[in-house]
Amino acid sequence: METASGFDRTMSDQPMRRYSNTRCHTEEVPSIPRENQMNLWDSKSLGPQERASTQPNQLENWKKRGRLISIIVASNIIIFGCTLVSGASFDGMNIHNNEVLIFLCILMLLSVQWMLFQLYFTFKYPSAVLYKDAHAGPIWMKAGLILFAAFTLVLDALKIGHYAGYNNCVSSVKLIFPLVEAVFVIVESCFLWVSCKHCVQIYHDITRCGLMFVLATNLALWMTAVTDESSHQTLELEKSLSGNDTTNTTLELRGESEFAEGCTCNSICQVFQTGYYYLYPLNIEYNLFAAPMVYIMWKNVGRLMDDTTFHQYHLRINFRKQCSFIGLTLGLAMLMTGLVVFTMYEIKKDHPEIKFHALTVFYIFQIVCLSLMSLGALAGSIIYRFDERVMDNRKNPSRTLDMALLLTASLGQYCISYYSIIAMVVISPKALLNILTLSYSLLLIVQHSIQNIFIIEGLHRQPPEDSHQGPISSPPINSENPVELICVRNNLPRHTFTNNPLSSISDDDEKPVTVQKELKGPANAHQTRRKILKEIYMFLLLANILFWIMPAFGARIRFDNELEVNFYGFSIWVIITNICLPFGIFYRMHAAASLLELFVVS
Known part of the structure; x- marks a missing residue:
């Protein structure tokens, strides 16, 4: 007897017969493998929830x-823009800076319209x-974005003042x-x-492309x-080395100006030019802050997530609890000393x-x-070995991007x-400057490696308030019973204590006090590690x-020592440093942002 649905499932290798409810005839249906029959035929007999399960x-x-x-x-826009920008950087090519600016203006206007x-x-x-x-766009990243955006606006104002000083000849x-x-x-x-936290649920393809x-514009x-x-x-380095034999081959960079002959810049114009060159690093950081935030939004398009899946950590400023005296003192001492040394170096390097x-x-x-930074990161990694917090391996696009950016930069x-x-090894590292350069390069590699391990492992650890919960939510806790609260947070058996006040009184009255004394030692050790x-x-x-x-x-110590320039030649060393140095600069800022996040949630 055939089923009411009209499908014969008794023979998987024979043609299936579909029966009409109104006429007594059959029609042949091609043979379908057994593993595909459920997908094609049985889905019609499934309920709404079962049918929805086949849609993900x-x-x-x-x-x-x-x-x-x-x-x-995005890749086509980025590659085309990279080709255009690099082509306009050198003389001898029929690509002008104005064409690059027009292309960028078109990109920015289209991006503004879409946003x-x-x-x-x-x-x-x-x-x-x-x-x-909850993890996307933390408040410290938003604050950094607004800060660098303000400096970018100042840079744009200085650019307008600079070009306006050429008396309409630009x-x-x-x-x-x-x-x-x-x-x-x-x-x-x-x-x-x-919108940085939004998981957009409409117009998925348009949103992703937009x-x-x-991102490509940034x-x-x-x-x-x-x-x-x-x-x-x-150009500044080439001028300082122009009288030296180190300039084996000179790059013909276009430089700043493509102005008409006879254009002169007055004194105010020169001040504007000097000012906005010092603001270029802040403009660069703005785009590097905005691009990851846009990328996280792109990853979250169409993402379905429960608001209770992740705990959102707000930036709660409590100077008595958040401030770390020793780390802040040592860090500020290093920062202030470094600024003094850097200023003196910039002044003295031009005097032979x-x-x-x-x-x-x-x-x-x-x-x-x-050396101090390497020792600090190594000490932190050792402390992680004694930390009882569990690893957080849940899906987190923000953390994945942080790891990728740290390792790539x-x-x-x-x-x-x-x-x-x-x-340095080929030259023969006997002179003092050679030894210092070699030691500096080796320590950079060691410090980056240890710090990457320290930061990435810290990002994967749950914050202290979630460290004992694990992937499964904790059972309900009686907030009025502090002893029970301590037992649950420290994974102790809860059946020892009851919520019945009479039963707790009938037992040894000193029992809660004893437990608190036993828990005091591990709690103090945990607080010490956190501190x-x-x-x-x-x-x-x-x-x-x-x-x-x-x-x-502006610190270009690898040019100023003239060792690598002598070995590789000016043009080759310029290409190496101009490609690699921006990534090194970005690494420091991104590492600082990740360390700030770890400091706040710890």
């Missing part, structure tokens, strides 16, 4: 296709954002570009401040700023009679600092250090800020 795979496949399309769009469109639809449709990622594109960039920075800062377009602006700053630094002394002092200071310093090590880790976090945070400031604002 289809949604996952479509999500991958949507991400692939957006990645292709306004996205904000409008997000507020218009309540169902557009049903979930938020292209209007150079005046329009800072205005467009200012609008883009304002809109993007507001957009990320409002976010990748904004990276194109970053490449342009890095190229401009590198060209400026290279005292240049060697300036290089020696600068090298020794950095070697001492790197550290490759820049690895490359420069290994190039320098090879040069030491907070001191290490604060010290490394300030130290990384110092090592960001020095190269970002």
